[in-house]
Amino acid sequence: MSSPRISVILPCYNEESYIANAIESVLNQSFTDFELIIVNDGSADNTLSIINGFEDSRIRVIDQENLGPGASRNNAMRIARGEYMMFLDGDDWYREDALEIAYREITQKDCDLTFYQMINYDDETGDIYENDWFNLTTLDELDGKVFGPEETPGSIFDLSVGVCQKIYKSSFLRKINAEFPEGIFFEDMPFFYYVYLKAKRISIIKEHLYFRRKHDASITHVVDGKFLDTVPAGQVLMRIFIENEWYEMYKFDLLAYKINGPRFALRYIEEKYKIALYELIKKDYTEIKSSQYYSDFLENLGPVKKKFFLDIIASRNYQDFIKLNS
Structure with missing residues (x-):
């Protein structure tokens, strides 16, 4: 079996209200040469049965006890076969051409990682809205260029650390032994800085390829x-x-x-x-x-x-x- 171009990694925990939409947003992509690795992280609701209701040879499922988002992503990364990796959260979704645009950018510019814009969706009101953080305004001057972290020394702590906002070259992640901290939340943050500062070639896409859902249970919505x-x-x-x-x-x-x-x-x-x-x-x-x-x-x-x-x-x-x- 030939390796897919992209491995999409989708960890989920008790996402029965949203997981079908997340999965469909991957399966309905204009770019079709991918595998979708779904990690059911010990869900206690109907998440797993919804996942199992999809029949597509590109789906691979890891069903594990609840280990948290860091371990879920690490377990998926270990079995990922794609030349590139992308991450999706169980309550979010991609634009229909997200994989196509991200793949074209990172391959044409031969980058270690490429950022793209995210847009917010308010689950209660249905409003879609932008912000500077997810619009990558800190990197505006580097749009269209290939750059390294040394070109952004004063602004790295103004960058979005979200793992889902980038596409990564798999061989690069493996070369630097990139992995998420396990057993804690906010695991994106140390992972991002390690990967970003190890990268040699980075680019950005000034298009909203990812929809980020804000709802009452969102990790950043409730300070619990x-x-x-x-x-x-x-x-x-x-x-x-x-x-x-x-x-x-x-x-x-x-x-x-x-x-x-x-x-x-x-x-x-x-x-x-x-x-x-x-x-x-x-x-x-x-x-x-x-x-x-x-x-x-x-x-x-x-x-x-x-x-x-x-x-x-x-x-x-x-x-x-x-x-x-x-």
């Missing part, structure tokens, strides 16, 4: 217990930058980015999770204080982030922190 993982995701990110000797070049923006994720999460997370998140942040910052990087945080953080950092360290508990940081 998943946001506890902003702390371990930030720790993984720091480790990646240090191990790959990118830390010194990017530390000013990296340290601000690392502080801001948990800082905003602590502000907006549901009340019942605030103490648990505070304690995770406190443990992380206490370890930083005894590390060689402590002075870098003191010297590079702006006043608001620095006060947050020091107030967490100085506080005895969450209530004490609230008084200090008011």
Whole structure:
């Protein structure tokens, strides 16, 4: 059996309301030389039976216990046969010519990865709307060009980290041993920065090829217990930058980015999770204080982030922190 040009990886967990639409958006593509690897991540609803209702030789199904999005994508990547890889979330969908346009761009320019635009869909109102983040406005000046990460040194933390917004050369991902952190949410973020900074040839497509559904259960719509993982995701990110000797070049923006994720999460997370998140942040910052990087945080953080950092360290508990940081 010859290898397909593209492997589309679709992890899903309890997506019975949306999974059929996601699958159909792949099967109905104008580009037909693909395999669709669907990972049922221990769904407790009718997701698996809906998946099994599709009869198409291009579909491959992994049915596993609930391991989370990182492990789901890693398991699919290990068996993917395509020359290129794309990712789709179970509640989203592709434009009908997405694969065709993405494949043409990445092959003609021989890129390691190519970005394309995403557009938002509000599930409640039916409204479709754009934003600068998913429109890749940070990269506007590079439209039509092939570039490397060294050409975007001051803006990498303004880029969309979403794994579904890119097509990747499979041989490149395997060469750099790219994989997602497992057991945490926000796994896209460390994966993206590792892959982006390892890439030599990158391009962008200024067309909306991907529809991103916003609904009540969306991970970024509800600031719930998943946001506890902003702390371990930030720790993984720091480790990646240090191990790959990118830390010194990017530390000013990296340290601000690392502080801001948990800082905003602590502000907006549901009340019942605030103490648990505070304690995770406190443990992380206490370890930083005894590390060689402590002075870098003191010297590079702006006043608001620095006060947050020091107030967490100085506080005895969450209530004490609230008084200090008011």
